[in-house]
Amino acid sequence: MARLDWFVRANLKFRHLQLLVALDDYRHLGKVAALLNVTPPALSKTLSELQDGLGARVFERTGRGLRPTDYGQVLIRHARRMLNELEEAGDELQAISSGLSRRIRVGTLPSSAAWLLPDAIARLKERVPNAVLFVREATMDLLINELSLGHLDMIVGTLPSRRDMRSDVEELPLFDDDTVLVCRPGHPLTRQGVLTWADVAPYPWVLPPTDSLLRQPLLTAFHAYGVETPANHIETLSLNVTTQYVRITDAIATMPDSSASRLSSEGLVSRLPLRLAKLVRPVGAMWIRDRSPSASFSELLNCLRESAARIAGEPS
Numbered sequence: 001m002a003r004l005d006w007f008v009r010a011n012l013k014f015r016h017l018q019l020l021v022a023l024d025d026y027r028h029l030g031k032v033a034a035l036l037n038v039t040p041p042a043l044s045k046t047l048s049e050l051q052d053g054l055g056a057r058v059f060e061r062t063g064r065g066l067r068p069t070d071y072g073q074v075l076i077r078h079a080r081r082m083l084n085e086l087e088e089a090g091d092e093l094q095a096i097s098s099g100l101s102r103r104i105r106v107g108t109l110p111s112s113a114a115w116l117l118p119d120a121i122a123r124l125k126e127r128v129p130n131a132v133l134f135v136r137e138a139t140m141d142l143l144i145n146e147l148s149l150g151h152l153d154m155i156v157g158t159l160p161s162r163r164d165m166r167s168d169v170e171e172l173p174l175f176d177d178d179t180v181l182v183c184r185p186g187h188p189l190t191r192q193g194v195l196t197w198a199d200v201a202p203y204p205w206v207l208p209p210t211d212s213l214l215r216q217p218l219l220t221a222f223h224a225y226g227v228e229t230p231a232n233h234i235e236t237l238s239l240n241v242t243t244q245y246v247r248i249t250d251a252i253a254t255m256p257d258s259s260a261s262r263l264s265s266e267g268l269v270s271r272l273p274l275r276l277a278k279l280v281r282p283v284g285a286m287w288i289r290d291r292s293p294s295a296s297f298s299e300l301l302n303c304l305r306e307s308a309a310r311i312a313g314e315p316s
Helices: 002-010 014-026 029-036 040-054 070-098 110-114 116-127 140-148 215-224 239-248 257-265 295-313
Strands: 059-062 065-068 104-108 133-137 154-158 169-175 179-183 205-207 233-235 252-256 270-272 283-288
Touching: 014 029, 014 040, 014 065, 014 070, 029 040, 065 070, 104 140, 104 295, 110 116, 110 154, 110 239, 110 257, 116 133, 116 154, 116 295, 140 154, 140 283, 154 295, 169 295, 179 257, 205 239, 239 252, 252 257, 257 270, 283 295
Parallel strands: 104 133, 104 154, 205 233, 205 252
Antiparallel strands: 059 065, 154 283, 169 283, 179 252, 179 270
């Protein structure tokens, strides 16, 4: 135990940290060697050096590649944290030397990327012109993983259930965004006086993917209204794809109320007068509590509050 402690404190090197994380990501020596631009024998030597120093194996071979041992899992978790903190230190030092603010890495859902986040970023850039932002658009499951790994500072979008989040995640609810039905302007259903769920069932649909927050609540709502899951449908979270597909077909789509209101005012879609019960949690921001935020991060939260208040206050 003393030997292990001494090695971690005195002999654990940056290249060991890189190796641990890369092997956990790829589980294959050859792929990691190519990634790190070293030869496989050199990589094996570094791995042996690490394991000999620790006096314990950190990876074991399986039929499907390498798998971390209990020792490896502990070291990998801390290695990721240390590498992320070193990257942040580099960003901050670069920011100081160039007169810029530290980069803020934001993950967002497509619906939030359309209106809320751009509006908040525009406000932030007015106040902090040198603020640097990186924005990644993806599904919530991917974004949560990136946040947990330290690759993102914040997620903006529909907040997932608390049971699906880590205990150290902080969240800021911003506004409730109902789910509504839309179709193209001039669609036969827009000329129908009284509309029922039986009327919309035969048409093609645009549905959220199976791994999105809305999919299961929407299918539950269909069942409650006596509507079978449409056989003729496509699946996407892209607001642009949804809008364009609806405009050129008779398809019906679900859409956040905030997005539908804007697109309807621009004559791109028409809202259908069928109401859905509240299907998802509020739109908001979430981040890991114990990671020290920058001044720009805190200012972005203020801008998100202001943008959300404006969007929520717009007429439907």
